[in-house]
Amino acid sequence: MKFIDEFRNKEIAQGLIRRIFEISTRPIQLMEVCGTHTVSFFRYGIREMLPKHIRLLSGPGCPVCVTPNRDIDLAIALSRQKDVLLATFGDMMRVPGSTSSLQKEKAEGRNIRMVYSPLEALRMAKENSGKKVVFLAVGFETTSPAISLTLLQAYNEGIRNLYFLNSQKRVPPALRALLQSEKVQIDGFVLPGHVCAVIGREPFQFIARVFKRPAVITGFEPLDLLQAVWMLVNQIEKEQAFVEIQYTRVVRDEGNPVAVSKMDQAFQQDGALWRGLGWIPESGCRLKYPFSSMDARQIDADVEPSREHPGCLCGEILQAVRTPPECPLFNTVCHPDHPVGPCMVSIEGACFTYFKYEQNPY
Numbered sequence: 001m002k003f004i005d006e007f008r009n010k011e012i013a014q015g016l017i018r019r020i021f022e023i024s025t026r027p028i029q030l031m032e033v034c035g036t037h038t039v040s041f042f043r044y045g046i047r048e049m050l051p052k053h054i055r056l057l058s059g060p061g062c063p064v065c066v067t068p069n070r071d072i073d074l075a076i077a078l079s080r081q082k083d084v085l086l087a088t089f090g091d092m093m094r095v096p097g098s099t100s101s102l103q104k105e106k107a108e109g110r111n112i113r114m115v116y117s118p119l120e121a122l123r124m125a126k127e128n129s130g131k132k133v134v135f136l137a138v139g140f141e142t143t144s145p146a147i148s149l150t151l152l153q154a155y156n157e158g159i160r161n162l163y164f165l166n167s168q169k170r171v172p173p174a175l176r177a178l179l180q181s182e183k184v185q186i187d188g189f190v191l192p193g194h195v196c197a198v199i200g201r202e203p204f205q206f207i208a209r210v211f212k213r214p215a216v217i218t219g220f221e222p223l224d225l226l227q228a229v230w231m232l233v234n235q236i237e238k239e240q241a242f243v244e245i246q247y248t249r250v251v252r253d254e255g256n257p258v259a260v261s262k263m264d265q266a267f268q269q270d271g272a273l274w275r276g277l278g279w280i281p282e283s284g285c286r287l288k289y290p291f292s293s294m295d296a297r298q299i300d301a302d303v304e305p306s307r308e309h310p311g312c313l314c315g316e317i318l319q320a321v322r323t324p325p326e327c328p329l330f331n332t333v334c335h336p337d338h339p340v341g342p343c344m345v346s347i348e349g350a351c352f353t354y355f356k357y358e359q360n361p362y
Helices: 010-023 035-043 069-079 090-094 102-107 118-127 144-156 171-180 193-199 222-237 257-266 314-318 350-359
Strands: 028-032 054-058 084-089 112-115 132-139 162-168 188-192 215-218 243-245 267-274 278-287
Touching (some): 028 035, 028 222, 035 054, 035 222, 090 102, 112 118, 118 162, 144 162, 171 278, 188 193, 193 215
Parallel strands (some): 132 162, 188 215
């Protein structure tokens, strides 16, 4: 990649759009799995450029959004303990739990700090030896390598007051669960480029081999997205099913073996609870022995019974069976200044994206 303009060329974009119109003959539904893809489709106006019978639906590709209330409630309960310093990525601060949020708890004096890297939590643990420093570990395979490295470094340096409240998720098992659901009707998948840069193509091959759906691993620029849609439509029209790599400048078949090896050293696959999708086997990560003593879930905490807001449709939106405007709370009581559900919090959340680019463009 020399210049960003190479991936925003107007003439090439127009050519791709013409090709899509020429070959597309049937109604299809495509899922952009990654929340950043949802943002890019809106930001560049690509949704309006495509044939009306091509429908784009958001999937469970926002790690903040799929974090279940019970993990947020546990983080809040831990933060209320006097000897705990809780560190978290910024988006998690505003996610509503059952009755509170980390932002509200911080306003009431809890020791909660926002970090940009898990290594900041390691530094805090070194500087606060009398505290239990708990890092709320949220993310997909894109953030897992950095979290793994932090855990391994802390262990090797003998830092024993750093704990990980692990709510990391693995994307492929979630897509398998969606495809097994009768409610979800998806004809093709726009797969997350950054996740695949880490784990490669192979973990997603089941989409084509087992479920006979096409998928394209895609970048985030306008030409990336248009080419991915063209590749998917081309497969669908020919009744083919392959997992193709459009994002060849970043993604290799094997992914990043070094990053994967670090993840394997620190974590083992485990079942995990997803907001909207429920319990999915092998979709989460558990700390391996001998790191189990660094698991924050072993810290006793008085956690309230978790509950969801009765009117929020975030769970169904994450399953691609509803869109944000179909939620009765959307743009009424639920908006970025007052999010009722996590899909309105993160910049990768479908509700936030619809609010920003469709309902209230600014």
